[in-house]
Amino acid sequence: MSIAIAMVLVVVGSILFHVLSPWRATPIASNWGFIDDTMGLTFLVTGAGFVAVILFMAYCLYRFRHVPGRRAAYEPENQKLEAWLGIVTTIAVIILLAPGLLVWGQFITVPKEAMVIEAVGVQWSWSFRLPGADNQLGSSDVRYIDTTNSMGLSPADPKGQDDLLIASSELHLPIGKPVKVLLRSIDVLHDFYVPEIRAKMDLVPGVVTYFWFTPTKIGEYEILCAAYCGTGHPQMRGKMVIESEADFETWRTAQQTFEQSRKSDASRDKRASAQ
Amino acid sequence: MTDASVPQNVAPPPAEVPDVDLYHAHSWITKYVFSQDAKVIAIQYAGTAITVGILALVLSWVIRLQLAFPGAIPFIDANVYYQSVTMHGMIMVVYMLTAIFLGGFGNYLIPLMVGARDMVFPYVNMLSYWVYLIATLVLVSSYFFPGGPTGAGWTLYPPQSILTGTPGHEYGIILMLVSLILFIVGFTMGGLNYVVTVLQARTRGMTLMRMPLTVWGIFAAAVMALLAFPGLFVACLMLLLDRTLGTSFFMPSLVELGERKDYVGGSPILFQHLFWFFGHPEVYIVALPAFGIVSDLISVHARKNIFGYKMMVWAIIAIGVLSMVVWGHHMYISGMDPWFGFFFAVTTLAIAVPTALKVYNWVLTLWHADIHFTTPMLFALGFLVTFVNGGITGLYLGNVIVDVPLSATLFVVAHFHMVMGIAPVLVIFGAIYHWYPKITGRMMDERLGKIHFWITFLGAYAIFFPMHYLGVLGMPRRFYEMGETAFVPASAATLNIVITVIALAVGFAQSIFFYNLFKSLKYGAPAGGNPWRAASLEWQTPETPPGHGNWGQQLPVVYRWPYAYSVPGAPEDYLPQNAPPMRGEHSP
Numbered sequence: 114m115s116i117a118i119a120m121v122l123v124v125v126g127s128i129l130f131h132v133l134s135p136w137r138a139t140p141i142a143s144n145w146g147f148i149d150d151t152m153g154l155t156f157l158v159t160g161a162g163f164v165a166v167i168l169f170m171a172y173c174l175y176r177f178r179h180v181p182g183r184r185a186a187y188e189p190e191n192q193k194l195e196a197w198l199g200i201v202t203t204i205a206v207i208i209l210l211a212p213g214l215l216v217w218g219q220f221i222t223v224p225k226e227a228m229v230i231e232a233v234g235v236q237w238s239w240s241f242r243l244p245g246a247d248n249q250l251g252s253s254d255v256r257y258i259d260t261t262n263s264m265g266l267s268p269a270d271p272k273g274q275d276d277l278l279i280a281s282s283e284l285h286l287p288i289g290k291p292v293k294v295l296l297r298s299i300d301v302l303h304d305f306y307v308p309e310i311r312a313k314m315d316l317v318p319g320v321v322t323y324f325w326f327t328p329t330k331i332g333e334y335e336i337l338c339a340a341y342c343g344t345g346h347p348q349m350r351g352k353m354v355i356e357s358e359a360d361f362e363t364w365r366t367a368q369q370t371f372e373q374s375r376k377s378d379a380s381r382d383k384r385a386s387a388q
Numbered sequence: 389m390t391d392a393s394v395p396q397n398v399a400p401p402p403a404e405v406p407d408v409d410l411y412h413a414h415s416w417i418t419k420y421v422f423s424q425d426a427k428v429i430a431i432q433y434a435g436t437a438i439t440v441g442i443l444a445l446v447l448s449w450v451i452r453l454q455l456a457f458p459g460a461i462p463f464i465d466a467n468v469y470y471q472s473v474t475m476h477g478m479i480m481v482v483y484m485l486t487a488i489f490l491g492g493f494g495n496y497l498i499p500l501m502v503g504a505r506d507m508v509f510p511y512v513n514m515l516s517y518w519v520y521l522i523a524t525l526v527l528v529s530s531y532f533f534p535g536g537p538t539g540a541g542w543t544l545y546p547p548q549s550i551l552t553g554t555p556g557h558e559y560g561i562i563l564m565l566v567s568l569i570l571f572i573v574g575f576t577m578g579g580l581n582y583v584v585t586v587l588q589a590r591t592r593g594m595t596l597m598r599m600p601l602t603v604w605g606i607f608a609a610a611v612m613a614l615l616a617f618p619g620l621f622v623a624c625l626m627l628l629l630d631r632t633l634g635t636s637f638f639m640p641s642l643v644e645l646g647e648r649k650d651y652v653g654g655s656p657i658l659f660q661h662l663f664w665f666f667g668h669p670e671v672y673i674v675a676l677p678a679f680g681i682v683s684d685l686i687s688v689h690a691r692k693n694i695f696g697y698k699m700m701v702w703a704i705i706a707i708g709v710l711s712m713v714v715w716g717h718h719m720y721i722s723g724m725d726p727w728f729g730f731f732f733a734v735t736t737l738a739i740a741v742p743t744a745l746k747v748y749n750w751v752l753t754l755w756h757a758d759i760h761f762t763t764p765m766l767f768a769l770g771f772l773v774t775f776v777n778g779g780i781t782g783l784y785l786g787n788v789i790v791d792v793p794l795s796a797t798l799f800v801v802a803h804f805h806m807v808m809g810i811a812p813v814l815v816i817f818g819a820i821y822h823w824y825p826k827i828t829g830r831m832m833d834e835r836l837g838k839i840h841f842w843i844t845f846l847g848a849y850a851i852f853f854p855m856h857y858l859g860v861l862g863m864p865r866r867f868y869e870m871g872e873t874a875f876v877p878a879s880a881a882t883l884n885i886v887i888t889v890i891a892l893a894v895g896f897a898q899s900i901f902f903y904n905l906f907k908s909l910k911y912g913a914p915a916g917g918n919p920w921r922a923a924s925l926e927w928q929t930p931e932t933p934p935g936h937g938n939w940g941q942q943l944p945v946v947y948r949w950p951y952a953y954s955v956p957g958a959p960e961d962y963l964p965q966n967a968p969p970m971r972g973e974h975s976p
């Protein structure tokens with residue numbers, strides 16, 4: 114008996130918690146509003162199912178509780194009812210799945226005009242690379258990594274010489290332009306995660322993965338790692354700054370190219386050996 | 389008027405071939421230690437699983453204390469935190485839940501429920517337990533090696549799991565992999581036994597479609613485990629070789645903390661495929677026995693046949709088959725080919741249909757029933773609430789695009805704890821309260837049982853329901869400390885403290901259960917052979933607890949399904965499976 118009351122309270126409590134909870138998704142800062150919409154739809158459909166099933170059960174528990182003299186009915190099955198329930202559930206599942214798959218189709222279709230940048234993960238920090246004047250990223254491989262080439266760019270690849278290297282863990286992006294983020298790890302699995310963007314993707318050593326989004330809100334956002342990568346995992350942070358096109362250009366022109374960084378490293382080494 | 393299809397007054401042929409005989413124990417050691425009796429092996433399995441489960445419970449307190457009071461407890465550093473997360477997860481999923489459902493309930497209930505004298509391979513069955521025990525000891529021994537147990541997360545993803553940035557990379561990871569390999573060897577021996585016993589050793593009249601759903605659930609889970617564990621087996625073996633001999637099955641060229649490693653050409657994603665090829669079926673290896681048991685608990689204590697038995701059996705089979713082709717939903721953001729997303733989202737959401745049908749049938753069993761709110765029934769009902777709640781959040785995580793923002797957050801942690809942590813554990817408790825009288829001959833204390841239920845059910849729901857919302861907020865899992873993070877408000881830390889306080893209380897409240905368990909051994913009311921007035925075969929043994937060989941001189945003969953409750957015209961509200969047919973009876 115008290116279990117019937119408890120179930121009603123669980124349902125009411127869960128709905129109240131959902132409505133009153135201060136813990137909600139962060140304000141979205143990308144084009145992926147459809148993801149939020151699909152999730153909202155899922156909340157409605159599944160929430161209705163949860164409430165219906167548990168309240169029906171609570172009613173049964175109250176109505177058919179044992180009292181002296183009660184005897185249960187004998188009904189092994191009711192195929193018509195079972196078929197109907199199967200059909201209704203299938204329809205509900207399709208209602209959830211269809212929009213989900215449509216949005217997934219968008220998620221994996223990168224716009225042609227997307228600006229390509231690269232995020233590189235290493236235990237436990239982020240660095241970034243933007244294409245230079247040729248608008249192309251040069252090739253890379255872990256075998257090129259040394260103290261003056263922490264991202265492992267190919268020294269012989271002409272496309273890579275003008276690439277802009279950002280070692281400061283701070284990535285700037287212009288608002289309103291689609292970005293394809295290439296993801297590369299040089300040690301273990303990481304995951305590029307900015308909650309406000311909604312999208313995230315693993316970095317896998319040995320392959321280059323990617324995802325895309327369009328920033329829609331000016332501001333500063335924290336980049337976290339969402340794939341456990343060892344004891345320093347929570348400290349692996351970066352900053353993503355979404356700004357106007359003009360501010361972005363100012364920032365970009367201040368960055369060092371691969372060629373410049375090699376030269377300045379070489380001259381620093383020379384000074385060090387002269388002393 | 390007599391029904392021609394039911395033979396009247398004709399003695400059935402003997403159910404047993406005379407030359408079958410069991411190994412009879414001659415000493416205390418062979419009777420209770422190196423025992424070949426499935427019932428003793430069951431208790432050994434369950435005892436070991438519960439013991440190691442208590443360790444996992446204590447580890448969960450370490451995790452919760454750190455999340456609520458980061459840095460405040462001196463002995464919990466990042467290493468200890470990640471080691472606790474890893475050991476808690478692996479112990480609960482493999483060494484506790486899998487072992488207790490298949491090795492514990494499977495061993496105890498399969499022979500009794502299908503009318504067999506024992507498992508078909510008693511010696512192999514004994515070996516299964518001892519290898520499992522060794523596997524468990526190897527795992528726990530990692531606490532005594534330099535560097536301690538592995539802190540790689542229970543998923544053990546390379547390259548991180550075998551590199552120096554992860555605690556336990558010296559010995560812990562090796563012991564973990566060796567232990568898992570041993571576990572699978574031990575399980576395979578037991579699993580073959582469960583499957584063959586169900587197929588070969590059923591008594592006369594016990595057709596497949598007259599088996600209790602408990603047996604169906606355990607049988608399907610054992611088949612799945614025999615197919616899925618080899619995936620984990622090769623993954624562990626190859627990772628062990630990568631770690632010890634420097635092979636490159638899963639290790640690509642990489643630079644670790646500035647040092648170039650010799651690995652070349654391996655694929656970290658391949659490991660994930662192998663791991664989840666095991667890992668997802670594993671969820672159902674735990675869930676299907678729970679589904680079966682809960683069906684029987686509800687039916688017995690509601691005095692009504694399970695609604696839609698045939699549908700329940702087919703749903704178990706459909707879930708078993710589908711669950712072998714959904715593993716990719718753990719890898720939507722792993723960097724695998726994104727086109728897989730379409731396939732795995734469709735298969736994953738398709739599983740919702742047979743699963744939902746099972747839920748409907750459990751609930752419909754209550755319709756026009758005669759519901760007794762016994763402790764086992766309360767736990768079964770608690771399971772329904774937590775399972776429905778945890779099941780529907782699976783629709784978020786299975787629907788590939790909705791998974792993208794939620795994956796790797798506390799939403800996932802809340803989901804799987806609700807659906808495959810709390811829900812199966814509630815079933816385990818319900819099952820223990822239900823079958824304890826058969827196992828010991830005494831009843832457990834109902835009052836203590838109910839106190840235990842209320843604290844555990846409401847407490848567990850209060851722990852994991854709010855946790856979903858921290859995940860929606862975006863709080864990542866596997867963070868030793870959140871630190872200063874702009875999007876996380878101070879209230880999230882408060883909620884974490886509340887959750888931790890409840891978790892500690894619910895954890896300590898389990899002592900009520902253990903007190904009841906041991907006290908009732910001696911002081912429990914004598915149960916008699918069939919205290920719940922249940923129809924299935926295990927309650928019809930000549931002795932309680934059942935002796936070696938289960939059935940005395942003669943095997944029972946089965947005349948009907950195990951759900952003959954409140955049959956019209958029957959003198960009582962249940963008809964045992966082995967009671968001779970009533971005049972004009974049409975039971976399935």
